[in-house]
Amino acid sequence: MSDPIRIRLYNVRFGDAILVSIPDRDEADEPLTRHVLIDVGNVLAGEAGDNDVLARVLSDVRDRVGERGVDLYVMTHEHLDHVQGMLVAARQTPPIEVPIDSVWLTASAAPDYYDRFPDARKKLDESLAIYDAIERHVAASPDEADRPLLTLLENNNPNRTKDCVDHLRLELTTEDRVHFVHRGIDTAPLHPFRETTFEILAPEEDTSDYYGRFRPMALGADATLAVTASGGVVPPSGVDTSAFYNLVERRATGAMTNALAIDKAKNNTSVVFTIRWRGNVLLFTGDAEVKSWKTMAREGVLAPVDFIKVSHHGSHNGTPEPEILDLVLPADRPVAEQPVAAVSTWLDTYNDVPHDPTLELLEERCSRVVSTVEADIAREVEIEARQ
Amino acid sequence: MKIRLPYMIQDQLTADVKGLDPIQSFIWSSETYQHEDFLDGPVCSRVAILDFDEADGSLHAPIDLDRAGAEAAYVVNQDPSDRSFQSVSAFATVLKTLNLYESPDVLGRRIRWAFDGPQLLVVPRAGTWKNAYYERGSHSLQFFSFPGGDRSSMIHTSLSHDIVSHEAGHAILDAIAPHLYDCMTPQSLGLHEAIGDLTALFGSLESRVLRGQLLDQTDGDIRGINAYTQVAEEFGMYTGRDGALRSLWNDMTLAGADDPNDFHDLSQVLTGAVYRLLVDYYDQEWLELSGGGRPDFRKSGQALWQASQAMERFSLRGLDYLPPGEISFADYGRAVIAADAVSNPDYPWFRERFAEILAPRLDVPASSLAFTEPPGDLFGGPVELDGLRTSDWHAYHFAENHRRELHVPDAVPIQVEPRLAVTKRAFRSGGRADYHETVLKVSWEEIERGTRDRWVRFGTTAVFDESGNPAALVTSNPAVTGETHAAERDAFVELLLDRDLASTTDPTADVDATLDRGALRIAGTGHRLHANQAPGAPVPAREDR
Structure with missing residues (x-):
């Protein structure tokens, strides 16, 4: 029996770092283990952030892939908890160096992307304006902002993310081996694997549609306006008091709603792809949310899998509704044929992430659900060859 | 003061x-x-x-x-x-x-x-x-x-x-018309946009300075594109459009709409009809005030003032006659035409001309918009108005006893709105006339079959004169109007769900969608009403509902 495929999900606290080690062949058709590294990052706001964790993880990756290094690095989307690891490694003293052959980035990370897709440019500009306003609002009253909001802002910080993505785009390999991928692209020329095939299921190249859910920037620094014992705003004379405080509260909660909308748009640009290897189908989902799943279902690219990396850290909106989930994790599979699910997550960063009912739903359809929570350094899943 | x-x-x-x-x-x-x-x-x-x-x-x-x-x-x-x-x-x-x-x-x-x-x-x-x-x-x-x-x-x-x-x-x-906030028919939301634009138009027309300057700039000819017909020009210029958000001067039809779900664009079918009626009446008044020969520019100001006031009355007064629930542009047409017939029974020009203008835009016969006076004994004689106005029990009892006359289907629960008791002023050939009305609105819900079954609300408005006699009856019951907008609702609901604007699982979605006895219940589509009309544009923060 040949070696199994090994999927190693690192505990980076809140983020993703996944090393997939695949028995393959070299140019001389000799057996060889090749490696795919997916999304090394975590988010630093709150307790979940920890640069030491990333250094430890990248050291482990370096040791496991050896001198040959990583054959393919995949950045699913431009969020700090998925992108910052390689830059952190490069900045260690001494740097943690992991050789990388090819790099795939989501299509919207291409430098000329927003010139080619002006609708996406307009929506990005709008989201940046909203982000700026929320950031100003938090800066004006840092004590009032709660941790989930700070985490969202950190995760979506356009300047910090840009530095990390630039590093992935410019520093990991040579320019000709950096590819911006989307559904429909022929992946065969874009990687060195010989026996393993890859298919990109999402996103489509023009992702402007995913920006459609932004909410209004009805704020200023309004979250600070919650009435406190020391005062806060009071309604002018003659103004309906209950309506006034209702409005103040709504404007305050708008910050979180908008931050979530920005976050969601980026999540839905996640590269979702399958790895096909010796009769197995492994699905990696990044942080794709429901809208991306719906698009994939509509495009007819979803089919049953043998392994699924649970999307978006096990949130309620990273796993689709049952009728779409049926396409990848059919409910009526015999137990012996049920797939394995793995979730990279961390408790208490966001409310309801991971989402217990979602994990329960996955447990009903999978032989097991592996989680990085409480893992020392990583959890590993092995998938045997079927052919 | x-x-x-x-x-x-x-x-x-x-x-x-x-x-x-x-x-x-x-x-x-x-x-x-x-x-x-x-x-x-x-x-x-x-x-x-x-x-x-x-x-x-x-x-x-x-x-x-x-x-x-x-x-x-x-x-x-x-x-x-x-x-x-x-x-x-x-x-x-x-x-x-x-x-x-x-x-x-x-x-x-x-x-x-x-x-x-x-x-x-x-x-x-x-x-x-x-x-x-x-x-x-x-x-x-x-x-x-x-x-x-x-x-x-x-x-x-x-x-x-x-x-x-x-x-x-x-x-x-x-x-x-609070039910419009929960409607699934794009025309219902289009009516909201149309009334918004007409409100802006009439607000501008109240300005004597603006009227005068407009007439100066157009030599009195207000046909075509001008300062009145362009909605939010400055906003349009700065939001990547060539000019205004919408134009009131248009020949748009429902059938010709590029996107039947784009209720902002759709609204122009209605506003275009109202503006056309305004222009026709203005031209007529101008000519008459000029003595019948060549239009006299000096009379244009008076003509425009009279026309704008008449159109303000004509197009807004009938809003109280709208049936509760889902509304089509034809329902709006019937409501304003009925209100005009009650207000000015001896001067049919407005309602006849409006039906001529609106009907082809909606692809319905003009006769389907016409006013039919209800029989005086429809409810078995004059209605006792005091009880109807002041007692919910009395109003429900009345509606239950007159389902057939009110076009309410059998065996569906009904909802009766608070009655309206109004005193209106009309300008009739005999001079100014004040008259009283009592308005009763009854609505009900039905499950409409479609890609996804959903609950849809229809209704009837009955108007009584001060003696308790029925003055007008306007219903949106499809069995009576012969118009169904089920396919439009079907497409709109699918769009909302497809774009995650409505969701049965995501509590933060803009529009509420819940499953109720096997059918979808949609609420809060009014959140899609906002100035920025770009597809997928940002929307107001979700309300706590």
């Missing part, structure tokens, strides 16, 4: 281009309008300005009301760049719009907001965004600002007369 309230009658940019003075005054008088008390703010019993600072969220101090002179006034500079002026301008525009609707020759009654509270809260500088909206859940109108073309100055939507009166129009229509 009199109070002078300065306000902007035209976008600054448009005013500059056209050489107009954009600032006018609205004189509120206790002799003319319904009772109000004014406080620093500006604040009155039904409208209040909340000037939140967009940078730090603090609340700017209320603007003092100087009561010393014959006319009270808020202490502000006549400077559109001054935020105090912006507050007073927005306040004045909203109040002026409210008074327009409440005047005896339009609704003839005091408006009660759709939300549970006395005041509409107005936030003139809500933040940075290319948008403005009415939000029922927060009882508010919110006006945003955004950088102008050179990014050195901010464009404040609260300074746009069109946008402020349009959004106030949403709030007022929500008060008149």
Whole structure:
């Protein structure tokens, strides 16, 4: 029996770092283990952030892939908890160096992307304006902002993310081996694997549609306006008091709603792809949310899998509704044929992430659900060859 | 008491281009309008300005009301760049719009907001965004600002007369027809947009200066594109469009709409028809005032004033006749035509001409829009109005006993709205006439089959004269109108679900979608009503519902 495929999900606290080690062949058709590294990052706001964790993880990756290094690095989307690891490694003293052959980035990370897709440019500009306003609002009253909001802002910080993505785009390999991928692209020329095939299921190249859910920037620094014992705003004379405080509260909660909308748009640009290897189908989902799943279902690219990396850290909106989930994790599979699910997550960063009912739903359809929570350094899943 | 309230009658940019003075005054008088008390703010019993600072969220101090002179006034500079002026301008525009609707020759009654509270809260500088909206859940109108073309100055939507009166129009229509806020028929939301745009139009036409300058610039010919027909021109210019958001001068039809789900565009089918009627009446009046020969420019001002007042009455008075629930443009046509027939029984020109203009745009026979006077004995004789008006029990009892006459299906639960008792003013051939009406609205829900079965609300409005005789009956029951809009609702619901604008699983979705006894129940589609009409554009924060 040949070696199994090994999927190693690192505990980076809140983020993703996944090393997939695949028995393959070299140019001389000799057996060889090749490696795919997916999304090394975590988010630093709150307790979940920890640069030491990333250094430890990248050291482990370096040791496991050896001198040959990583054959393919995949950045699913431009969020700090998925992108910052390689830059952190490069900045260690001494740097943690992991050789990388090819790099795939989501299509919207291409430098000329927003010139080619002006609708996406307009929506990005709008989201940046909203982000700026929320950031100003938090800066004006840092004590009032709660941790989930700070985490969202950190995760979506356009300047910090840009530095990390630039590093992935410019520093990991040579320019000709950096590819911006989307559904429909022929992946065969874009990687060195010989026996393993890859298919990109999402996103489509023009992702402007995913920006459609932004909410209004009805704020200023309004979250600070919650009435406190020391005062806060009071309604002018003659103004309906209950309506006034209702409005103040709504404007305050708008910050979180908008931050979530920005976050969601980026999540839905996640590269979702399958790895096909010796009769197995492994699905990696990044942080794709429901809208991306719906698009994939509509495009007819979803089919049953043998392994699924649970999307978006096990949130309620990273796993689709049952009728779409049926396409990848059919409910009526015999137990012996049920797939394995793995979730990279961390408790208490966001409310309801991971989402217990979602994990329960996955447990009903999978032989097991592996989680990085409480893992020392990583959890590993092995998938045997079927052919 | 009199109070002078300065306000902007035209976008600054448009005013500059056209050489107009954009600032006018609205004189509120206790002799003319319904009772109000004014406080620093500006604040009155039904409208209040909340000037939140967009940078730090603090609340700017209320603007003092100087009561010393014959006319009270808020202490502000006549400077559109001054935020105090912006507050007073927005306040004045909203109040002026409210008074327009409440005047005896339009609704003839005091408006009660759709939300549970006395005041509409107005936030003139809500933040940075290319948008403005009415939000029922927060009882508010919110006006945003955004950088102008050179990014050195901010464009404040609260300074746009069109946008402020349009959004106030949403709030007022929500008060008149609250079910529209939950509708699934794109035409229902299109009606909201159309009434918003018509509100802006009539608000502009109330300005003598603007009317005069417009006639000067057009030599009295108001056909074609002009300052009135272009909605929110400045906003349109700065949001990547060639010009205004929408145009009232158009030949649009429902069948010709590029996207039947785009209710902003769809609204132009209706506003185009109303504007065409205005132009026809104006031309007719102008000619008549000129003595029948060549139009005399000196008479154009009077003709336009008369035409605009007549059209204001014609197109808005019938809103109280709308059946509750889902509304089509044809339903609107029937409602305003019925209201006109009751108001001016001896002068059919408006309703006949409107049916001629509107019917081909909707692809329905003009006869389907015509008014049919209900038989005097429809309800077995005059109705006892006191009980109907004051007692819910009496009203439900009446509706239950007259399901057939009210076109209510058997065996469905009914909902009876609070009755309206109004005194309206008509200008008939014999002179001014005040008349009383009692308006009864009954609605019910049915499961409509489709890609996804859903609950849909239909209704009937019955109007009684002061003697209790039926004066008009308008229903949206498809079995009676012969018009079904199920396919339109089907497509719209699928669009909402497909774009995650509505979700049965995501509680943060803009539109509520729940499963109720095997059918989808949609609520809150009114959240899709906002100034920025780009596909997938941002929408107001979700209300707690």
